[in-house]
Amino acid sequence: MREWHRTVLLIVLLGVLIATLVWLRTGLENQALDTLR
């Protein structure tokens, strides 16, 4: 694997992890609250 392939892979992975964290902190909580309404 060439070095820049690794870079692309890591940037994609970073994006996925950040999106997951944002969803865990906001989306999932709001989903939980919806079940309480």
Added chain:
Amino acid sequence: MVYFSVLSNPPVCYLCHTACMIRLRRPRLRTVNNWLTVVVAALALYIIGMPFLPALSWWVHHEAPVISHAATAATPAANSPTAPKDNTLVIPALGMSETIHEGAGIHTLHFGVWHLPNTGSPDKGGNMVMAGHRYTYSGSGVFYHLDLVKTGDPIVLYWQHQRYNYVVTKTEVVPPTETSVQAPSSDAHLTVYTCTPMWTFKNRLVVFAKPEAAS
């Protein structure tokens, strides 16, 4: 400041257009990748590890003495010199002492323990209902260990600078549709609930408690 063109090889100084500062080579892609790997690994560790941190903390500290004002204040309903300023829910078995938040909307849960509006209170009687998150990444999961509360455990409520003692009478798991747990009642009691099983919001774990004198 960037003095070198990163595209040229060898790097050329932007100021004198020579390789005068040749020792400051452009960062190699491998170095960038190494740092990216560290950031990705740290973020993954945070996402995976954070939900287990309260459990780890409990495992380390659960034999430590619980909040002193819960263990020593006079009973029942006496003014305590150590009473907290805000309305506070104390569960000594969990070493937990959390401020009770009032609010009309469900988003009050983001602040911690939420006293549901139009439910009872210790001074006025009735069914006082409180809810809280089990776990959240934003840090408002106050009832992470609520499943460890057993029948007979004490619960202390500081309300309007007065202390009220309760004893857990029952714990129960109900579906979210079981709203009868929030129903008003003529007798004074406490209902505390959160989501269960852990990591889901499938059901509700409900803890019922009665005033110590009435139990």
